[in-house]
């Protein structure tokens with residue numbers, strides 16, 4: 001995450017400078033932050049940009065948060081450059097630039113996404129450890145997800161086998177740590193090389209690393225739970241052949 005001026009030195013009057021316009025992404029350091037105060041730094045027809053936010057904007061396969069901002073429903077959250085835009089429900093009056101607003105995250109939805117996102121990392125780790133096969137893509141909704149892997153063909157009995165392996169890691173209650181590494185250090189890390197740290201743009205000086213200790217380590221900007229036990233369990237609902245070297249796993253996250 002880029003360096004920023006301390007919040008106290010910012011105001012709407014200085015918001016014209018790009019550096020100050022960047023939205024501080026509070027969820028990167030605290031995924032458990034459910035409400036926060038922020039200052040409106042810009043607005044459009046139906047959206048406001050804030051100086052800081054706990055709302056996750058759609059990206060990296062994880063959908064945006066919902067919740068309320070100054071009492072109005074947040075229906076979409078998008079990142080545009082360094083700023084996060086919060087789209088409010090059609091009828092809502094937008095708060096003025098310079099005003100302080102309270103944001104509240106829909107915690108049930110967010111926590112379900114954190115469990116789901118973490119489950120996908122466990123799946124990646126398990127598949128790498130067992131078959132040395134990399135992931136090619138994925139997407140998630142609260143408590144359901146799909147992920148594609150470079151298998152050709154899928155191993156015999158694959159669905160039940162990965163369900164068993166993933167659930168064993170969830171029961172094990174592995175710790176999940178978030179750290180921030182200088183780019184020069186991250187690109188030398190074998191686990192991070194394996195999970196394609198090289199795809200992080202050169203302009204990023206500090207890389208956020210999500211480490212399911214002993215299982216899976218990735219450069220990642222998403223939100224995750226603190227231990228694998230908090231995920232619950234997974235159920236593999238389907239495996240699909242999406243072509244040569246591309247096999248899809250669909251799963252659901254259920255209570256443990």
Ligand SMILES: [Zn+2]
Nearest residue numbers: 117121220222
């Ligand atoms: Zn991730």
